[in-house]
Amino acid sequence: MDWLSRNLPYLMAGISVGGQYALIAIGYTMVYGILRLINFAHGDIFMCAGLIMVYASTVLPIYVCIPLVIVATVLIGFLVERVAYKPLRSAPRMSVMISAIGVSYLLQNLALYITGGLAQQYPTIPWISDVITVFGVTTKRVTVITPPLVILLVIGLVFLIKKTKIGMAMRAASKDFETSQLMGIKINSVISFTFIIGSFLAAVGSFLFFSNYTGVTPTVGAMPGLKAFVAAVFGGIGSIPGAVIGAFLIGIVENIIKGLGWTTFSDAFTFALLIIVLIFKPTGLFGEAAADKV
Numbered sequence: 001m002d003w004l005s006r007n008l009p010y011l012m013a014g015i016s017v018g019g020q021y022a023l024i025a026i027g028y029t030m031v032y033g034i035l036r037l038i039n040f041a042h043g044d045i046f047m048c049a050g051l052i053m054v055y056a057s058t059v060l061p062i063y064v065c066i067p068l069v070i071v072a073t074v075l076i077g078f079l080v081e082r083v084a085y086k087p088l089r090s091a092p093r094m095s096v097m098i099s100a101i102g103v104s105y106l107l108q109n110l111a112l113y114i115t116g117g118l119a120q121q122y123p124t125i126p127w128i129s130d131v132i133t134v135f136g137v138t139t140k141r142v143t144v145i146t147p148p149l150v151i152l153l154v155i156g157l158v159f160l161i162k163k164t165k166i167g168m169a170m171r172a173a174s175k176d177f178e179t180s181q182l183m184g185i186k187i188n189s190v191i192s193f194t195f196i197i198g199s200f201l202a203a204v205g206s207f208l209f210f211s212n213y214t215g216v217t218p219t220v221g222a223m224p225g226l227k228a229f230v231a232a233v234f235g236g237i238g239s240i241p242g243a244v245i246g247a248f249l250i251g252i253v254e255n256i257i258k259g260l261g262w263t264t265f266s267d268a269f270t271f272a273l274l275i276i277v278l279i280f281k282p283t284g285l286f287g288e289a290a291a292d293k294v
Helices: 002-035 042-056 062-088 093-115 141-163 165-175 177-182 187-212 222-235 240-259 263-280
Strands: 131-134 137-140
Touching: 002 042, 002 137, 002 141, 002 165, 002 187, 002 222, 002 240, 042 062, 042 093, 042 187, 042 222, 062 093, 062 187, 131 141, 137 141, 141 165, 141 187, 141 240, 165 177, 165 187, 177 187, 222 240, 222 263, 240 263
Parallel strands: none
Antiparallel strands: 131 137
16 A cells, blocks of 8 residues: 555556557557558657647637647648658558658758747646646646546547448558559548548647646657557557557556656666567557568
8 A cells, every 4th residue: 555655646647648648659550550651750740739839829828729739730640641641652661651751850850940949838728737636646637637538539539430431431441452442432531531530639649748748849759759659569550449558558667667766767668668569479469460560
């Protein structure tokens, strides 16, 4: 019991940050499920959402900024797909991957130019940034609301994929890209919609993440993006439940390691986990074995 009371703050923080990683990881896993592409720019789209909020909040009230950030982030994700990926639809996979890396550095350098490389202070969002006490532990409300919000969003996403026409098209495209085109599915619309959903979740994740970690820099999306990618691989890239479970596990263990005083090794754990998973179970916990997985 004494151990639990000492480590409860780290456990709560781990569940919270794990949920934030999950919202980013879903974007990775959905795009990979359809295109067999790792969208390396996804973490930078998350960073852009943070910066848009910083600058929008200087001239607009918060209640206007929140929908504005969501719309702007979705638009960025849509444009990235149309400009950087759509023209390379029939190109070798390596070309698309290089394009993804190029977009990542483009967004980082645009942010560097806009901010001058200085960390920007994220605005306080009323209610979710309030300090509360839970089981004797003082924390921000965002820590408590993140897990149920993530679960609700995932349930909504699963419903969309399982029960709607666009969801059926997404499932068909993920099973057989070429046959889906032959059957009349508008594949470009499906792919754009997938990027829109991923960018929307990244925007929601940015509100939660930056409410806790308030410094926004041009490279701030790199580490959460990489950890979300590891979570997606750990769960089985292409599997939404797998990505969510992987993200929560990484967030919890990472913060427990910090609680033990080994903060230096918390990031190393994530990438050590990636190596171990790829060695012993390359398709991840819930991934399906397929000949074209890399």
